[in-house]
Amino acid sequence: NYHAMTTRYNVAFNxxxxxxxxxxxxxxxxxxDFTKLIPLFPISNKASQSLATSxxxxxxxxxxxxxxxxxxxxxxxxxxxxxxxxxxxxxxQKEEYNREMGRVxxxxxxxxxxxxxxxxxxGTFSYVIKHFSQEKKRVEEAKIWLARAYMEMxxxxxAEDIVEKxxxxxxxxxxITLFSAVKADLLLRKGEKQNAIEPLMYxxxxxxKKRQRVRYEYVLAQLFHEKxxxxxxxxxxxxxxxxxxxxxxxxxxxxxxxxxxxxxxTKAEKTLLRMANNPKYADxxxxxxxxxxxxxLKNEMFDKAVAAYRLAIEKSTQNGVDKIKALITLADHFxxxxxxxxxxxxxxxxxxxxxxxHDDFERVSNRAQVLGELVAHHQIVVLQDSLQRLARMSESxxxxxxxxxxxxxxxxxxxxxxxxxxxxxxxxxGFVMEANEDYVSNVGSTTSTAWYFYNSNLISKGKSEFQxxxxxxKLEDNWRRKNKAASSTMMNDYENEEIVLVESxxxxxxxxxxxxxxxTSSGVASNVISDIQYYxxxxxxxxxxLKQSDAQIATALFAMGCLYQEGLEDLPMAIKTFEELERRFxxxxxxxxxxxxxxxxxxxxxxxxxxxxxxxxxxxxFPESNYAKVLGRPDYEQSLKMxxxxxxxxxxxxxxxxxHNHFDSVRINMDYxxxx
Numbered sequence: 001n002y003h004a005m006t007t008r009y010n011v012a013f014n015x016x017x018x019x020x021x022x023x024x025x026x027x028x029x030x031x032x033d034f035t036k037l038i039p040l041f042p043i044s045n046k047a048s049q050s051l052a053t054s055x056x057x058x059x060x061x062x063x064x065x066x067x068x069x070x071x072x073x074x075x076x077x078x079x080x081x082x083x084x085x086x087x088x089x090x091x092x093q094k095e096e097y098n099r100e101m102g103r104v105x106x107x108x109x110x111x112x113x114x115x116x117x118x119x120x121x122x123g124t125f126s127y128v129i130k131h132f133s134q135e136k137k138r139v140e141e142a143k144i145w146l147a148r149a150y151m152e153m154x155x156x157x158x159a160e161d162i163v164e165k166x167x168x169x170x171x172x173x174x175x176i177t178l179f180s181a182v183k184a185d186l187l188l189r190k191g192e193k194q195n196a197i198e199p200l201m202y203x204x205x206x207x208x209k210k211r212q213r214v215r216y217e218y219v220l221a222q223l224f225h226e227k228x229x230x231x232x233x234x235x236x237x238x239x240x241x242x243x244x245x246x247x248x249x250x251x252x253x254x255x256x257x258x259x260x261x262x263x264x265x266t267k268a269e270k271t272l273l274r275m276a277n278n279p280k281y282a283d284x285x286x287x288x289x290x291x292x293x294x295x296x297l298k299n300e301m302f303d304k305a306v307a308a309y310r311l312a313i314e315k316s317t318q319n320g321v322d323k324i325k326a327l328i329t330l331a332d333h334f335x336x337x338x339x340x341x342x343x344x345x346x347x348x349x350x351x352x353x354x355x356x357x358h359d360d361f362e363r364v365s366n367r368a369q370v371l372g373e374l375v376a377h378h379q380i381v382v383l384q385d386s387l388q389r390l391a392r393m394s395e396s397x398x399x400x401x402x403x404x405x406x407x408x409x410x411x412x413x414x415x416x417x418x419x420x421x422x423x424x425x426x427x428x429x430g431f432v433m434e435a436n437e438d439y440v441s442n443v444g445s446t447t448s449t450a451w452y453f454y455n456s457n458l459i460s461k462g463k464s465e466f467q468x469x470x471x472x473x474k475l476e477d478n479w480r481r482k483n484k485a486a487s488s489t490m491m492n493d494y495e496n497e498e499i500v501l502v503e504s505x506x507x508x509x510x511x512x513x514x515x516x517x518x519x520t521s522s523g524v525a526s527n528v529i530s531d532i533q534y535y536x537x538x539x540x541x542x543x544x545x546l547k548q549s550d551a552q553i554a555t556a557l558f559a560m561g562c563l564y565q566e567g568l569e570d571l572p573m574a575i576k577t578f579e580e581l582e583r584r585f586x587x588x589x590x591x592x593x594x595x596x597x598x599x600x601x602x603x604x605x606x607x608x609x610x611x612x613x614x615x616x617x618x619x620x621x622f623p624e625s626n627y628a629k630v631l632g633r634p635d636y637e638q639s640l641k642m643x644x645x646x647x648x649x650x651x652x653x654x655x656x657x658x659x660h661n662h663f664d665s666v667r668i669n670m671d672y673x674x675x676x
Contacts, residue, residue, distance in 0.1 A: 015062030022055030049116035056115035344371035
């Protein structure tokens with residue numbers, strides 16, 4: 001009829017074309033994070049949910065026009081001759097008599113879905129299910145899309161209810177592929193990755209649309225890779241590379257294929273290094289070198305792995321997810337080897353680059369914080385040990401060491417300035433080219449202007465490029481320097497670590513102005529103090545200065561021991577640090593605390609002999625301490641347990657009293673704890 005024809009070939013056709021254009025935009029402009037399992041559908045990336053707003057809104061508008069102008073809801077006249085015909089009776093039960101309207105409503109829901117109006121899509125798909133019940137194939141498809149909409153809103157229970165009620169064996173053939181993919185998506189969201197493989201393989205084998213099939217294949221490769229099923233992972237990475245029309249998908253498939261073949265070390269290494277030397281992949285060097293590091297790590301070539309990860313960080317041009325992955329992988333490697341000082345800067349930089357929504361943000365953030373505290377105390381120990389070592393040197397040896405240090409610092413500063421200048425020039429050239437392209441593309445536009453600061457696109461790109469090179473910097477003088485004060489480094493004999501001497505000003509202890517700053521080879525004023533006397537004045541040479549230096553070391557060692565024990569739960573390192581404190585400063589006021597903590601840790605490690613030794617030391621050397629009063633009892637183990645239980649009980653009572661504004665009880669409990 002007229003309405004069906006007009007709907008199909010006019011309004012609905014235009015709606016469908018806009019919908020297809022929108023899908024093309026979403027697939028073409030979608031950016032996946034290949035460092036983790038990519039979503040089966042691009043729309044699941046939050047950043048992609050607004051890419052096709054204009055196209056989808058047009059599709060919705062056309063669909064609504066068809067629904068408004070061409071819907072036929074008036075029932076036909078009843079004919080007595082046909083009233084006994086079951087088909088006619090079924091026909092009379094229909095609510096819509098335009099045969100194209102079911103397709104229009106389904107298209108309407110899909111457009112809402114891809115416009116990220118998932119709740120609206122739920123309503124539309126539910127409408128199709130309810131009012132087009134005689135169109136079985138259409139209703140099945142609407143149910144599958146309804147499950148998708150529920151999943152995008154994280155209504156997993158509702159999605160699961162729909163999927164479980166749909167039987168794959170009873171579905172129309174046209175809907176089986178989409179159903180299999182949606183079922184796999186549901187299982188992945190529930191964390192049942194291995195159960196998702198079977199339905200996803202069916203979807204990959206039967207999906208007709210190439211761009212969607214490639215996504216299924218890549219996810220399968222990732223799942224097999226995670227399962228360490230090397231042969232099948234390699235198979236699907238190859239299929240992805242062969243079928244992909246996306247540069248990013250193809251690139252990541254090739255890199256991952258080389259990585260998954262880590263057992264063939266020479267071949268994997270050769271492939272990745274060849275890719276690294278290809279200018280085509282200049283922006284993907286962080287990904288390539290991270291994969292190379294993973295290959296070395298799995299082959300237990302640890303030094304090469306660390307070097308590869310450092311190259312990945314150094315060569316990164318985007319400061320994106322691949323650099324974050326390299327930083328975290330390198331940090332985790334150091335962390336697992338208890339090389340916390342090496343791990344800290346990598347965790348800290350990764351944290352600064354990560355978004356709060358990142359899956360690993362909380363873990364990385366916590367480790368960056370704990371290790372940051374550890375590094376601060378470690379630097380105090382290293383610095384004071386170095387200063388004391390210098391103070392013990394003869395005058396000629398000390399002066400020679402300081403001159404060599406100053407020369408080295410000036411050389412390092414000149415090299416750093418040259419590197420920064422080259423990076424700035426490179427960035428400026430790239431930015432100017434992009435700015436010119438944007439300006440040319442905007443010529444003739446009524447909304448554009450020639451002045452840079454009226455162009456929001458250029459401002460956004462400039463800000464992104466600045467942060468890519470420099471990070472987030474406060475607006476202040478000398479913003480280019482992470483450490484505004486001149487710094488110098490030297491080796492100490494504590495752990496053979498480099499330490500930092502920080503410049504406070506350019507005046508020595510005698511109140512004289514030091515001729516501190518010279519010029520670098522490029523003519524730029526140097527921030528390195530050149531006068532040797534400036535550094536000598538900082539050395540602890542008197543007994544009072546040595547006493548203060550020792551106090552700083554002791555405080556830092558005790559804090560490090562506590563961080564190792566509580567923050568990092570590394571008991572061997574905590575024991576080592578507390579024993580170092582006891583060895584170097586046996587008269588320190590915190591030795592009783594250190595002994596008790598050592599007793600606890602040895603007890604926890606089932607080393608009874610060492611635990612008993614520290615218990616006896618506490619009782620003998622600190623008989624008046626609370627520790628000795630408890631540990632000196634015959635039933636001290638039971639007393640300790642009761643003390644812990646009592647503390648927990650009092651804390652709970654105090655907290656409840658605080659919540660109910662019973663502050664007198666809070667004060668009484670606090671006084672009791674202090675006395676005990």
